[in-house]
Amino acid sequence: MQEIVNIFVKSIFIDNMVFAYFLGMCSYLAVSKTVKTSVGLGIAVIFVLGITVPVNYLINDYLLSAGALSWLGDGFDEVNLSFLSYIMFIAVIASMVQLVEMVVEKFTPALYFSLGIFLPLIAVNCAILGGSLFMQEREYLSIWQATSFGLGSGVGWLLAIVGIAAIREKIRYSNVPAPLRGLGITFIITGLMGIAFMSFLGIKL
Amino acid sequence: MNSEKNEREPLFSFKNRKLLLNPLNKDNPITIQVLGICSALAVTAKLEPAFVMALSVIVVLTISNVIISLLRNGIPPRIRIIVQLVVIASLVILVDQFLKAFVFDISKQLSVFVGLIITNCIIMGRLEAFAMGNKPWPAFLDGMGNAIGYGWILIVVAFFRELLGSGTIWGYPVLDKLGLYDLGYKNNGFMILPPMALIIVGIIIWIQRARNKDLIEEK
Numbered sequence: 080m081q082e083i084v085n086i087f088v089k090s091i092f093i094d095n096m097v098f099a100y101f102l103g104m105c106s107y108l109a110v111s112k113t114v115k116t117s118v119g120l121g122i123a124v125i126f127v128l129g130i131t132v133p134v135n136y137l138i139n140d141y142l143l144s145a146g147a148l149s150w151l152g153d154g155f156d157e158v159n160l161s162f163l164s165y166i167m168f169i170a171v172i173a174s175m176v177q178l179v180e181m182v183v184e185k186f187t188p189a190l191y192f193s194l195g196i197f198l199p200l201i202a203v204n205c206a207i208l209g210g211s212l213f214m215q216e217r218e219y220l221s222i223w224q225a226t227s228f229g230l231g232s233g234v235g236w237l238l239a240i241v242g243i244a245a246i247r248e249k250i251r252y253s254n255v256p257a258p259l260r261g262l263g264i265t266f267i268i269t270g271l272m273g274i275a276f277m278s279f280l281g282i283k284l
Numbered sequence: 285m286n287s288e289k290n291e292r293e294p295l296f297s298f299k300n301r302k303l304l305l306n307p308l309n310k311d312n313p314i315t316i317q318v319l320g321i322c323s324a325l326a327v328t329a330k331l332e333p334a335f336v337m338a339l340s341v342i343v344v345l346t347i348s349n350v351i352i353s354l355l356r357n358g359i360p361p362r363i364r365i366i367v368q369l370v371v372i373a374s375l376v377i378l379v380d381q382f383l384k385a386f387v388f389d390i391s392k393q394l395s396v397f398v399g400l401i402i403t404n405c406i407i408m409g410r411l412e413a414f415a416m417g418n419k420p421w422p423a424f425l426d427g428m429g430n431a432i433g434y435g436w437i438l439i440v441v442a443f444f445r446e447l448l449g450s451g452t453i454w455g456y457p458v459l460d461k462l463g464l465y466d467l468g469y470k471n472n473g474f475m476i477l478p479p480m481a482l483i484i485v486g487i488i489i490w491i492q493r494a495r496n497k498d499l500i501e502e503k
Contacts, residue, residue, distance in 0.1 A: 101321075101322060101325045101326065101478050101481075101482075102322055103322065104321035104322045104325065105318060105319055105320065105321050105322065105405040105409075106405070108318050108321060109318045165373060165376075165377075165399055165402065166370075166373050166377075169369050169373055169402060169403075170366065170369070170370075173365045173366045173369045174366060176365060177362065177363065177365055177366065181362075199365050199408070199412060204403070204405070205322040205323075205400060205403040205404075205405075207403075208400075208402065208403045209403070212399075256490070257493075257500050258489075258490050258491075258492075258493035258494040258499075258500055259486070259489070259490045259493070260500060260501045261501030262315070262316075262318065262489055262501065263486050263489035263490050263493065264486070265486075266482050266483065266485050266486035266489065267482070267483050267486040269479075269482050270479040270480065270481075270482035270483040270486065271479070271483075273478065273479035273482065274477075274479045277477070277479070
């Protein structure tokens with residue numbers, strides 16, 4: 080149990096998707112104009128990560144990794160399908176995103192229009208595929224650990240995008256040099272936030 | 285019919301030239317459209333991987349744009365994301381195998397990042413925004429233009445990060461040959477860290493928008 084909580088906290092602060100690995104930057108920069116839309120997108124990302132990581136964990140554990148197919152019988156002990164993991168992971172992610180898109184379009188049309196092209200782009204949000212690949216690389220011991228990692232990464236991403244959105248809402252009242260207004264200053268603030276988050280790197284849990 | 289009108293149109297008409305040239309500056313995928321940032325940060329610590337990455341993206345984006353544009357009328361809108369991703373993923377596997385076969389050293393350096401082309405939103409973004417609604421030839425030009433626009437930013441960022449961070453250009457120790465180290469110059473290790481890539485892109489945006497006043501965002 081303690082291990083699960085540790086993984087959760089670690090994936091929010093120390094291994095933050097945005098600030099430690101710079102994954103999922105595109106939607107992070109483009110949708111962070113207001114806190115409201117960024118909360119919406121953040122929750123969508125938590126949802127997609129929280130489902131795709133455990134699903135991909137099961138696929139990886141029972142179908143793809145070396146010797147995973149041994150439950151089929153003796154002849155399958157040697158089979159290693161891990162070269163298929165990219166395609167399998169991305170297929171699971173894409174179908175999940177399509178599902179989320181339909182649900183959002185049906186129940187909150189306003190959010191659907193404000194997210195625009197960035198909703199289907201969750202499918203190619205590097206944070207999502209990155210979550211599954213990190214899960215594969217770190218070899219979590221149980222599906223609960225994988226789930227807590229997925230949810231934690233999602234929460235970390237939400238934290239990052241809400242943080243930058245709040246700063247951007249405030250910075251509108253500051254006198255930023257005209258060419259730097261909007262996107263430029265966002266890049267620089269994200270760089271500074273990244274430097275700040277690097278101070279978590281030393282913490283061991 | 286539309287196709288007849290298009291045949292009379294010259295291959296490089298004004299409209300088509302704009303498709304190719306606009307993404308280089310006024311409609312740049314990284315600095316204006318905000319697509320493909322993750323890999324721009326990940327591969328730009330050195331010039332060589334950045335160059336190979338730019339080339340791979342040119343290949344994948346151009347071909348996938350054409351393929352999706354050819355298929356656009358046969359793809360049911362509800363499952364378009366999956367179709368697009370399958371096309372992209374197969375092309376990325378091809379590029380990956382090609383790099384492994386012919387430039388194994390660089391492929392080893394890049395290994396993770398080649399896979400990341402699948403999740404490079406610039407490709408998905410152009411497929412979704414352009415190829416789904418246009419003919420193959422404009423889609424080809426659009427893909428090419430956007431990939432080159434992406435590539436030149438990558439190479440500029442990598443140039444400065446490698447020069448200031450490790451004092452080399454394409455692995456060649458420029459600053460050492462110039463004798464700057466004897467004068468007490470030290471490499472700025474900070475430039476190697478990912479946050480500096482963000483700040484350099486920020487500076488590029490600053491310069492670009494200072495030169496093109498109409499790109500400046502409203503308050």
